[in-house]
Amino acid sequence: MAAHAHTAAAQPAILNEVNPTPFPRVILVENNRSFGWVTEKICGIIEGKTPTWWWVCFILACCVASFTVIGITYLVATGVGVWGHANPVNWAWDIVNFVFWIGIGHAGTLISAILCLLRQKWRTSINRAAEAMTIFAVVCAGIFPLFHVGRAWFAWYLFPIPNSNAIWQNYRSPLEWDVFAVSTYGTVSVLFWYVGLLPDLAILRDRFFRAGNKVRSFCYGFFALGWRGSNRHWSNYEMAYLILAGVSTPLVLSVHTIVSFDFAVSLLPGWHTTIFPPYFVAGAIFSGFGMVITLMLPLRAIYGLQDLITQYHIDCMCKIILATGTIVGYAYGIEFFIAWYGANPNEGFAFINRAFGHYAWAYWIMVSCNVITPQFFWFKKVRENTALVWILSIFVNVGMWFERFVIIVTSLARDFLPSSWGYYSPSIVEIFTFFGTFGVFSVLFLLFIRFLPVMPMAEIKSVMPQADVHGHDHHGTDALAKDHH
């Protein structure tokens, strides 16, 4: 008792100041690199000679992309009937591919916006490429609904532009919401990406100018808008970046929520469920991180970026895949539970049919890729095996494509009227068109890594220990206390 009273006297009940526990800072750039090294490394990719592998990949990607061009040309010339849609499955690969690509894009926004708000500094090494991935994925996604409308030249009817019929869009329709959500998403992603690029374009402008390459200096300089690293500018820039991150976060969540409304607002068993918005968002982030790993690991190996994309970065991404993959797995389970618990025979049938009906093969591919694959990431040994991580990321991509296929096609193929039940198979035109979008994506991504800095140099520098104005020996409390001023 006496001892207790003694300590109470020595330590007031309310402390004047509470210091956070000092945590050692994670090293985000390995091997104690300097600011100059970061500039040289990343600018070197652009300034160096075009590597042979780049040309090989680029030509190959162009060939693959031509499949989309041919598929679309044939569709426009003939009619939307060249795709395999028929009653009752009038929505199939087009919407599957749309949701697949749009979902991939979401990881880019998650990394650039949500992780920015959460002060996850490891995002800096991967955000540029992930945002580029977002934009190119949205481009690929947009192709499908645009051409599924049949007469793509009337696609402008989707926007509130006065037309000769003098009627307006039906704003009660989730499909109309989707038009606004996806076009806003595409636009804001491009803006966010461009704002991030601004300081890096200025570096390239000055480097090319000093190297005597006036043409390239002009091109980068044109888009750098006269950026000069002024701290008065940085002050506004940082604020603008924070606000963009702040609005992109509800945007990315709303986009996939609205995409899920395309289904959830209908009355079809298997679609008409309230779990869809969170389930779709988790799935989108899951698939997007799968794609980020698929793209970043080869990039890291080819350009020797191991000091910038460290094992810590890979660990973080694997853990996000694990978390979101587990949410997705939980959602699969809950869907079955609710189908049983809701005691609606149609709903119950839709789910039994999903797992054991004609499309059971697709369902089990989905489950094994999306539920089992991420569980490997519990193990440090797996996360440290780069090749294995890459292979698992491919499984994630495949699994998430099948998820959309299962949701969309199995629900439609067995609708309310057994007389109209059918079995959908894609036509060769659809397969070509989808296959080609990987080429479209790769062409854009290859152009990006050739001509634009793959990592945000300014942002990476700002998270290096040398960037600390109080000297880089003060980690932990000191640095944390500073953040609050």
Add this chain to the structure above:
Amino acid sequence: MSAKPYGLIATFDTTPSVYHAAEQVRDAGYKKWDCITPFPVHGLDKAMGLKRSHVPKFSLAGGIIGFTLGMSLIFWSSYIDYPLIVGGKPYFSPLFAFPVSYELCILFTAFATIGGMLFLNGLPQHYHPVLKSDKILSGMDDKFHIVIESADPKFDLTQTRVLLEKAGGKDIQELEA
């Protein structure tokens, strides 16, 4: 250089050195001066005595305009211009109009934020003395600079140079206007 220079530029090698120098320039009472840094240096705003950025005001205005535009567009088109009964529902309800207005709110906020940031920064800018100086190359790379403009009332070629030297600035040069 016979013409009056734009100002003086001093180089600093490390983040702490430019931070402390900025504090000294601020305390000396200069107003028209700037730091050139390759990345946003945390805490430098305070060391320079900068106030909070005005960008959020633009963002808020953009957001309000976007949301109002969405709601009024849907109200006008489905209630006034061409009333049409769809599914026996009312002509207008803020609920079904919400998703589109929400997206437009975000779209306009994003444009206003970036527009506001560029406007406040005076960008795009075709020419600036700092860009003409050779120092911009290292300023974008790994060095830090402080520029004090000759337009500042306190500017004096000798005394300002002394201040920058005392603050630890190296390689102090006159910037051609």
